[in-house]
Amino acid sequence: VLCTGNEKLSTIGQDLERLGVPVLFLGSLFERAEVKDLLALLSVLVDRRAMGLLRIACWPDFTTSFSDVAAIFEHLRAAEHSPGSWLKHVDAIPTVSDAGRQALSKLAIALSGFDQTASPWTVLATLLLDRTRIAARFGASEDLADRTRGIAIWQFLNFMRVQPIGSGLPITRMLDRVRRLVRLGDDRDLRQLPAAAQHLDAVRLMTIHGAKGLEFGGVHMPGLNSDTIPRTPPAPPCPAPDGMIAGAEGSALEAYRAGQAEEQECLFYVAQSRARDRLILYAPTEKSNGHSRPLSPFLDRLGSALTRRSVVPTRQLPIAAEARGVELVIDGRLRFGAPQIALYESCPRRFFYTHVLHVGGRRTTTAFMHLHEAVRSVVKTVIASDLPVTEQELTDRTDTALAGEGLGEHGYRAEFRDLALAMLRFFLSGRAGAIAEAPVAVSIILGGEEILVEPDEVLMRPNGVRAVRRVRTGHMRSAESKDVGAAALVLAVKQAYPGAVAELVHLSDGEASELSLSDRELKGRTDKLSKFLGDIRTGRFPAEISSRTCPNCPAFFICGPTPDGPLQKKFA
Numbered sequence: 001v002l003c004t005g006n007e008k009l010s011t012i013g014q015d016l017e018r019l020g021v022p023v024l025f026l027g028s029l030f031e032r033a034e035v036k037d038l039l040a041l042l043s044v045l046v047d048r049r050a051m052g053l054l055r056i057a058c059w060p061d062f063t064t065s066f067s068d069v070a071a072i073f074e075h076l077r078a079a080e081h082s083p084g085s086w087l088k089h090v091d092a093i094p095t096v097s098d099a100g101r102q103a104l105s106k107l108a109i110a111l112s113g114f115d116q117t118a119s120p121w122t123v124l125a126t127l128l129l130d131r132t133r134i135a136a137r138f139g140a141s142e143d144l145a146d147r148t149r150g151i152a153i154w155q156f157l158n159f160m161r162v163q164p165i166g167s168g169l170p171i172t173r174m175l176d177r178v179r180r181l182v183r184l185g186d187d188r189d190l191r192q193l194p195a196a197a198q199h200l201d202a203v204r205l206m207t208i209h210g211a212k213g214l215e216f217g218g219v220h221m222p223g224l225n226s227d228t229i230p231r232t233p234p235a236p237p238c239p240a241p242d243g244m245i246a247g248a249e250g251s252a253l254e255a256y257r258a259g260q261a262e263e264q265e266c267l268f269y270v271a272q273s274r275a276r277d278r279l280i281l282y283a284p285t286e287k288s289n290g291h292s293r294p295l296s297p298f299l300d301r302l303g304s305a306l307t308r309r310s311v312v313p314t315r316q317l318p319i320a321a322e323a324r325g326v327e328l329v330i331d332g333r334l335r336f337g338a339p340q341i342a343l344y345e346s347c348p349r350r351f352f353y354t355h356v357l358h359v360g361g362r363r364t365t366t367a368f369m370h371l372h373e374a375v376r377s378v379v380k381t382v383i384a385s386d387l388p389v390t391e392q393e394l395t396d397r398t399d400t401a402l403a404g405e406g407l408g409e410h411g412y413r414a415e416f417r418d419l420a421l422a423m424l425r426f427f428l429s430g431r432a433g434a435i436a437e438a439p440v441a442v443s444i445i446l447g448g449e450e451i452l453v454e455p456d457e458v459l460m461r462p463n464g465v466r467a468v469r470r471v472r473t474g475h476m477r478s479a480e481s482k483d484v485g486a487a488a489l490v491l492a493v494k495q496a497y498p499g500a501v502a503e504l505v506h507l508s509d510g511e512a513s514e515l516s517l518s519d520r521e522l523k524g525r526t527d528k529l530s531k532f533l534g535d536i537r538t539g540r541f542p543a544e545i546s547s548r549t550c551p552n553c554p555a556f557f558i559c560g561p562t563p564d565g566p567l568q569k570k571f572a
């Protein structure tokens with residue numbers, strides 16, 4: 001199977017594996033299920049909240065029910081433990097079932113002697129080779145999918161053996177490095193199959209570039225659509241000056257485009273000439289929204305050699321583990337804050353980890369995050385006291401807040417102080433001449449479920465306009481003024497403050513923007529809110545996978561399958 005890019009190949013590889021077709025393709029090593037399982041296991045030794053348990057509980061060796069996993073999360077939230085130490089005292093966690101205790105005792109034995117200071121390679125080599133039958137099972141299996149999994153684990157162990165020297169805990173350092181490699185797309189070397197695996201009889205997946213010089217009896221090439229090949233790349237951010245390219249006709253941009261078009265033709269030629277006997281080209285003719293999707297103009301060049309056929313897939317693609325629903329048993333109505341429901345809009349799975357399981361929050365804080373926390377605390381005191389603040393009081397409060405966040409002696413203290421004061425002065429300027437009113441939380445009921453909107457402040461301006469404001473210390477996200485969180489604020493203002501305006505204030509931008517949603521937009525967002533609440537109730541939390549955002553997500557190493565069994569929750 002030949003594709004233009006690695007991301008598409010990864011998707012096709014995973015889909016073929018789910019259909020039981022043996023493939024010889026690793027894809028992105030750190031996003032493979034078996035490697036993520038191992039990363040999740042290692043994370044348990046350095047993560048107080050033991051988020052990785054979600055994946056480990058799905059292993060056949062340590063199967064634990066969802067209710068037991070939730071009971072452990074609850075226990076860890078309530079008590080102070082060093083990471084991983086709770087495994088020694090599972091018997092003392094009252095709500096865990098006998099079956100759960102047995103599975104976790106096995107995990108405790110498998111990890112005994114290791115703590116947060118352990119070397120990741122030693123932990124995994126010991127666990128896979130000495131203390132469980134996991135490596136033996138992969139080694140003895142005749143199933144090609146298992147053998148590919150074994151190769152991926154072998155590749156991962158090799159990666160872990162050679163880690164750069166640095167300070168800090170070895171497992172944490174390794175996990176941070178994995179995030180960095182994926183974020184920068186710098187894990188390409190690890191995608192290569194070792195030479196010893198090349199003889200395996202399975203479908204090979206590779207990029208067209210990677211297939212240069214090779215030949216196969218049959219070649220499948222998906223995505224023969226006009227928006228895939230030839231691809232029109234965006235204009236270069238820094239094009240050569242006109243006249244600089246020797247022999248080029250027209251402007252530098254035209255020369256660039258002509259070069260790109262030629263390269264696309266070469267790519268198509270390389271792909272089709274890899275086939276010795278059969279070349280099978282695929283192109284969907286319809287988009288998911290029902291609009292038609294044109295075919296690639298390159299197809300016409302194949303003339304009468306091409307037999308065109310319309311195919312309707314006969315096999316359903318099995319649902320991916322991370323797309324499977326969660327068996328949620330909810331006592332009473334749902335109740336979520338507007339920012340929480342906005343997270344469901346960006347990634348339902350992340351919402352699930354953060355606001356249903358309460359394990360997904362960020363755990364590493366930077367000095368910059370402490371700066372924002374300090375600003376937030378001063379903003380709160382200003383809103384709470386409702387007395388005019390002099391410049392001297394402002395600087396005093398800022399200094400105290402920065403010191404309280406541990407930035408009093410920081411090397412960039414002066415810069416942080418300037419930034420904090422600039423944000424706070426902007427905040428105060430927005431209140432000048434206005435009378436502050438006590439903000440009240442507004443409850444919006446949709447389909448029997450509840451969304452709670454808590455404005456940060458309400459100001460009556462000298463011109464008689466009341467402003468209901470949400471104050472954030474950071475920058476405004478591109479879609480923030482139109483997301484469901486903004487819509488919830490507008491709905492709350494209409495309900496509890498008729499005639500008032502809703503405002504989003506972003507102190508890092510130094511901007512306050514009035515929210516304006518047309519009736520149609522507001523209706524669309526309200527329908528979306530209702531749908532999201534319905535999806536949450538039925539346990540639908542699909543993962544919104546993105547190579548840009550996932551490596552920064554706290555749930556990156558555990559995102560995937562969830563344990564079996566019902567999960568009981570009460571939100572209101």
Ligand code: SF4
Nearest residue numbers: 347350543550553559
């Ligand atoms: S890793 Fe990606 S898909 Fe998974 S929860 Fe985080 S953002 Fe969502």
